[in-house]
Amino acid sequence: MSNKDDIKAFADKDGHFRRQPSKFRDSISREAGAHFPPEKDRYVLYINWGCPWANRTAIVRFLKGLEDIIQLVVMDYEMFPEGWGYSGRNGTMENDPLYGFTRHRQLYEKAEPGYEGRVLVPTLWDKKNETIVNNESSEIIRMFYTEFDDLLPEKFQEKSHPAGGFLPDSLKKDIDQFNEWVYNDINNGVYKTGFASSQEAYEQNIGILFKALDRVEAHLEKSEGPFLFGKHLTEADIRLYPTIARFDVAYHSLFKCNLKLIRHDYPRIDKWYRNIYYDEGDETRGGAFKKATYFDHIKYGYAGAKKVQIVPKGPMPDILAKGA
Numbered sequence: 001m002s003n004k005d006d007i008k009a010f011a012d013k014d015g016h017f018r019r020q021p022s023k024f025r026d027s028i029s030r031e032a033g034a035h036f037p038p039e040k041d042r043y044v045l046y047i048n049w050g051c052p053w054a055n056r057t058a059i060v061r062f063l064k065g066l067e068d069i070i071q072l073v074v075m076d077y078e079m080f081p082e083g084w085g086y087s088g089r090n091g092t093m094e095n096d097p098l099y100g101f102t103r104h105r106q107l108y109e110k111a112e113p114g115y116e117g118r119v120l121v122p123t124l125w126d127k128k129n130e131t132i133v134n135n136e137s138s139e140i141i142r143m144f145y146t147e148f149d150d151l152l153p154e155k156f157q158e159k160s161h162p163a164g165g166f167l168p169d170s171l172k173k174d175i176d177q178f179n180e181w182v183y184n185d186i187n188n189g190v191y192k193t194g195f196a197s198s199q200e201a202y203e204q205n206i207g208i209l210f211k212a213l214d215r216v217e218a219h220l221e222k223s224e225g226p227f228l229f230g231k232h233l234t235e236a237d238i239r240l241y242p243t244i245a246r247f248d249v250a251y252h253s254l255f256k257c258n259l260k261l262i263r264h265d266y267p268r269i270d271k272w273y274r275n276i277y278y279d280e281g282d283e284t285r286g287g288a289f290k291k292a293t294y295f296d297h298i299k300y301g302y303a304g305a306k307k308v309q310i311v312p313k314g315p316m317p318d319i320l321a322k323g324a
């Protein structure tokens, strides 16, 4: 294994972390003749509960009511020497339910013998063609919004969503623009800060990260709320949530993103976050976000990624109470 393949040695020579693009980029499509058409019991979503990118996809699977259509396989939060895998600990699977594999790399090798790229979660697997459809979360969530609608009851279809879908045409441009800086400076910004291997790279990225959080706080001040783009949940909320849910409990300590805490210093972001986490109504389809948030997996997962033996306990509680 070369240094570059080691998740714990992410930064380049100049000290800056640069994320590698995901390799598998096919699509499930409801168009006639599609190679990966939407079908019940055909696709499997592999995740762990620590990973924020995997978290988005699990959230959308719940939000769309796809639980009976797309199988979910939850691996350990621990990164083994060979990468992601199975242990049966903490409610995770004991091994791959399709093939009995103990490491996720074996699935990538089944899809592509001799595979040498990164073994990532989330992974969307096609049981019929025995291959990986896609391992890029931003694309997987968009397939989940629309491509299974013919198999879903009307209430879960995009046309029934009060805003016209999680990515409504009327907001698509604004949400795409919002996603872009949120991805660069926040979702990936925490990694650029946490995996920086020089003081200069760390200080540069932590400044960018907190400026972007200030920008979200200002955005929420102007928006009618309670969501980022108004009265209804959209992709912008789905993509920001996993990072905020990890912020105080993991990034603040383990990734040294410690200029401020969400709960103390960003009242609007914190209110937005708690509203989404605790919601059990129609907007979150009965609590999709809480169901997909496992604080212990997050804390232990990031401690493992940073090779820290002792898992920081605080701040407590993991999330402030509903009406606090």
Ligand SMILES: N[C@@H](CCC(=O)N[C@@H](CS)C(=O)NCC(=O)O)C(=O)O
Binding pocket: 005, 007, 022, 050, 051, 052, 053, 054, 083, 118, 119, 120, 121, 122, 135, 136, 137, 138
């Ligand atoms: N751009 C990808 C990133 C996925 C990703 O980096 N996942 C991490 C876990 S949080 C992973 O599997 N890392 C293993 C590695 O890089 O070797 C996505 O959004 O799906």
